[in-house]
Amino acid sequence: MNNLDFTSNTSAKTLWLAIKAKLTEIYSEPEAGAMAFWVMEYIYRLPKTSVLADVTVQPQTARLSTVMQRLLAAEPIQYITGVSDFYGLEFFVNQHVLIPRPETEFLVDQIVTEFKNKGSITLLDVGTGSGCIAVSLAKNLPQAKVLAVDISSGALDVAQRNAARHEVKVQFTPMDILRATLEPFPELDVIVSNPPYIRDSEKSLMHKNVLGFEPDTALFVPDTEPLLFYERIASLAMLSLKKSGKLFFEINEAFGQEMRELLEKTGFHSVEILKDLQGKDRIAMAVKREN
Numbered sequence: 001m002n003n004l005d006f007t008s009n010t011s012a013k014t015l016w017l018a019i020k021a022k023l024t025e026i027y028s029e030p031e032a033g034a035m036a037f038w039v040m041e042y043i044y045r046l047p048k049t050s051v052l053a054d055v056t057v058q059p060q061t062a063r064l065s066t067v068m069q070r071l072l073a074a075e076p077i078q079y080i081t082g083v084s085d086f087y088g089l090e091f092f093v094n095q096h097v098l099i100p101r102p103e104t105e106f107l108v109d110q111i112v113t114e115f116k117n118k119g120s121i122t123l124l125d126v127g128t129g130s131g132c133i134a135v136s137l138a139k140n141l142p143q144a145k146v147l148a149v150d151i152s153s154g155a156l157d158v159a160q161r162n163a164a165r166h167e168v169k170v171q172f173t174p175m176d177i178l179r180a181t182l183e184p185f186p187e188l189d190v191i192v193s194n195p196p197y198i199r200d201s202e203k204s205l206m207h208k209n210v211l212g213f214e215p216d217t218a219l220f221v222p223d224t225e226p227l228l229f230y231e232r233i234a235s236l237a238m239l240s241l242k243k244s245g246k247l248f249f250e251i252n253e254a255f256g257q258e259m260r261e262l263l264e265k266t267g268f269h270s271v272e273i274l275k276d277l278q279g280k281d282r283i284a285m286a287v288k289r290e291n
Helices: 012-023 029-044 048-052 061-072 077-081 102-115 132-140 153-165 200-205 228-240 253-266
Strands: 083-086 089-092 121-126 144-150 170-174 188-193 241-250 268-275 281-288
Touching: 012 029, 012 048, 012 061, 029 048, 029 061, 029 077, 061 077, 077 083, 083 132, 089 132, 089 153, 102 132, 102 188, 102 241, 102 281, 121 132, 132 144, 132 153, 132 170, 144 153, 153 170, 188 228, 228 241, 228 253, 253 268, 253 281
Parallel strands: 121 144, 121 188, 144 170, 188 241
Antiparallel strands: 083 089, 241 281, 268 281
């Protein structure tokens, strides 16, 4: 691979600079530098301090070439390693599931904070994907019975693997939430969902590493129905939540006010729209009316 074709031992810093230079072909310099440090850690088990200390490394040209080809095709690092960190846990991921995001950690934290000192609850995660929400909640709320559904069999396989990895019990069920009901489940205390919410028209704003690799069905909704999943889940929640049960959503920052109106119209009260660390509307929380 051009300037990465080292055939003998070389200095870590020299190799890092060569990797960084190659990655600047498609990434900004700060991103390329950070990713180059990741390559050094992933392939050579060298932390940043060792790279900067300029220790000697054996290039491992074939493995380096494979990883660089994937990075230069804009494949996310998490799919290359097969793991992603989320809420203090490590999750297996592949191209059947979205890579867990920090915004979703914010969603999980709201639920953990509210229920950690309360009694037993039954909780449903709609559109579980990798299972990062369901598994994190099961791990941090041991008193909770956690249920989860997804339309994708590939995603459910990943989620089950993550539940086993972290030794938690989650009941996973295949379900198309737009066509099914929640009748198979008992009365629920909590429903949580991070459904598809990016409008088709927003695709042009997204990086190739998302568009080319992460599953479209977990990301996008038609411009004509941007709240499609929220409307459906909120309606089902009114039927399946216990009195004073609570609904939690991750939302599109552009629809904070619309989400408030939707939830109030559906029959929820105490609606809150919380902003993330970037000051964007990100979480909707609401309570089912008692009558």
